[in-house]
Amino acid sequence: MPILAAFQRRFLTDQVQVAGNRSQFYRDFAAGPFYGYNRPGAKASQAVVDNWWRQGMMGGAKAHYDGIVAFSQTDFTEDLKTITVPVLVMHGDDDQIVPYADSAPLSAKLLKKGTLKTYKGFPHGMPTTEAPTINVDLLAFIKA
Numbered sequence: 001m002p003i004l005a006a007f008q009r010r011f012l013t014d015q016v017q018v019a020g021n022r023s024q025f026y027r028d029f030a031a032g033p034f035y036g037y038n039r040p041g042a043k044a045s046q047a048v049v050d051n052w053w054r055q056g057m058m059g060g061a062k063a064h065y066d067g068i069v070a071f072s073q074t075d076f077t078e079d080l081k082t083i084t085v086p087v088l089v090m091h092g093d094d095d096q097i098v099p100y101a102d103s104a105p106l107s108a109k110l111l112k113k114g115t116l117k118t119y120k121g122f123p124h125g126m127p128t129t130e131a132p133t134i135n136v137d138l139l140a141f142i143k144a
Contacts, residue, residue, distance in 0.1 A: 081110050
């Protein structure tokens with residue numbers, strides 16, 4: 001999938017922050033855009049932020065730095081076309097990490113048996129912040 005220049009610039013900034021102060025990056029990223037806690041009226045969970053930071057700090061700094069390139073600049077178009085099993089593509093339309101319009105609809109379309117489920121107002125970290133909704137839909141898809 002072609003990646004937008006703005007999307008790539010964002011991840012280059014993330015890479016610089018990971019290299020400069022990885023610990024602070026993981027705190028700020030979780031406390032802000034990842035879970036949508038930077039949105040007006042959002043109620044941040046310090047426990048969720050702390051857990052995300054803990055998980056991030058357990059990984060290797062080099063792997064995290066390189067991983068940003070891997071997921072922000074890799075074109076998965078041909079890979080998606082080869083998948084033949086049913087796939088549920090779940091994406092929040094307020095995802096500040098992976099822009100919805102540039103990813104979810106195209107991914108679902110490229111999959112032979114793709115189903116797109118869009119969640120209004122949900123952030124990138126929606127499996128954590130919106131688990132009751134996500135889990136119901138995921139279970140329904142698996143049972144179908």
